[in-house]
Amino acid sequence: QVQLVESGGGSVQAGGSLRLSCVTSGLSASRRCMGWFRQAPGKERGQVAAVYPGSDNTYYAESVKGRFTISRDNSKNSVDLQMNSLRPEDTAMYYCAAGAQYYTIPCTGAGPFGYWGQGTQVTVSS
Numbered sequence: 001q002v003q004l005v006e007s008g009g010g011s012v013q014a015g016g017s018l019r020l021s022c023v024t025s026g027l028s029a030s031r032r033c034m035g036w037f038r039q040a041p042g043k044e045r046g047q048v049a050a051v052y053p054g055s056d057n058t059y060y061a062e063s064v065k066g067r068f069t070i071s072r073d074n075s076k077n078s079v080d081l082q083m084n085s086l087r088p089e090d091t092a093m094y095y096c097a098a099g100a101q102y103y104t105i106p107c108t109g110a111g112p113f114g115y116w117g118q119g120t121q122v123t124v125s126s
Contacts, residue, residue: 002026002115004096009120012086016124020081022096022117027077030054032099033107034072034079038092038122045095049081050107053099059108063089086124093119 008020020036035050049070050059058070069082079096099107100114 002098004098004115004117006094006096006117006120008080009094009122011123011125014087014124014126016086017082017084018086018122020083020094020096020120020122021078022080023076023078024096024098024115025077027098027115028102029072029077029079029098030074031102033097033104033112034070034099035059035097035107035113036070036079036081037095037097037110037113038090039095039119040092043092045110047109048094051079052105052107053103059106083122086122088124088126090122091124092122094122095119 003025006022036048039045051072067085072079096117097113098115
């Protein structure tokens, strides 16, 4: 059974940092697209970042470039999202996602992703 479990969300003031972690089981994170998405109230879920299978290639949404860093730890079968210089507009529920198939690229958009975590809330106050 595939499981993705996120942690690390919370409340922080603008300019602060948070680190989200996603531990997976039942699949090999190193061989799939791994990504982070977010959804704010009243808005559609959008992709934040992704890391490609079998490589360190990454994708970032324009709004988070230079502030967020996605990383994968193959030994832990996990993927993290380091978020720096947080802004109130980063407030959202953040979801970890894994590719539906091994080695399916590109890792952009929701289409390649078939497994989702339950989400972790990030709240940034001004």
